[in-house]
Amino acid sequence: MKVAGFGCRPDTPAEALRDALTRTGAQDLAAIATIPARAVELTALAQALDLPLRLTEVRGVTTPTRSERVQALHETGSVAEAAALSACGSDARIIVTRVTSSCGRATAAIAESEETP
Template sequence: MRVAGIGFRSAASLASLTDALDRAGPADALATSTAKAQAPVIAALARARGLPLIGVKVAGIPTPTQSARVIAMHGTGSLAEAAALAALGPGARIVTPRTVSQDGMATAAIAEGDPA
C-alpha cells in the first residue's frame, strides 16, 4: 500500500495540496496530523481524489528530511514524511521524500508498507 503524507500551511488552497500530491506521485490513501485532518482543505482533497484520509500522531517519528520550523511546530522533521510513515506503521519506508508545492504552501511524501 502507498500512503501520501500531506503537510500544509493554514492558508494553503486545494490547488496547493493537489500540486504537492501530483509532484509526489500516486497513493492509495492520504495521511496528515490528527489536528490537520480536521481542515476542510484536506477533506476536499480526499473527496476529489476518492481516497481515505487518515489522521495520525506525528511527534517523535524520525524522518529523512529535517526542517527546524516543522520540528518546533510538530515534533518531527517533516510532517508529510512522518504522517505517511505513521499511517503504515512498523516496516514502512519512504519511497518519495518530501516534495513541495510550487507555491511552497504544501508538502507531500509517499511511503510504502502494510497498513498498521
C-alpha cells in the same frame, strides 16, 4: 500499500495540495494522511481522490529530511513524511521524500509498506 502524507499551512488551497501530490509522481495510493490540525485542508482532496484520510500523530517520528521550524512545532523533521510513515504501518519506508508545492504552502511525501489497506 502506498500512502501520501501531507504537511501544509492553515487555509492552504486545494490546488497547492494537488500540486505537491503531483510533484511526488505517486500512483496507486491507498490513502492520504496528515495531522489532525490539518484535517480541514485535506478532507476535500481525499474526497476528490476517493481515498480515505488518515489523521495521525507525528510527534517523535524520525524522517529522512528535517526542517528546524517543523521540528520545533511538531517534534518531527517533516510532517508530510511522518504522516505518511505513521499511516502506512510498522514496516513503512519513505519512497519519495517531501516535495513542496510551487507556492510553498504544501508538502507531500510517499511511504510504502507491505501491509494492506
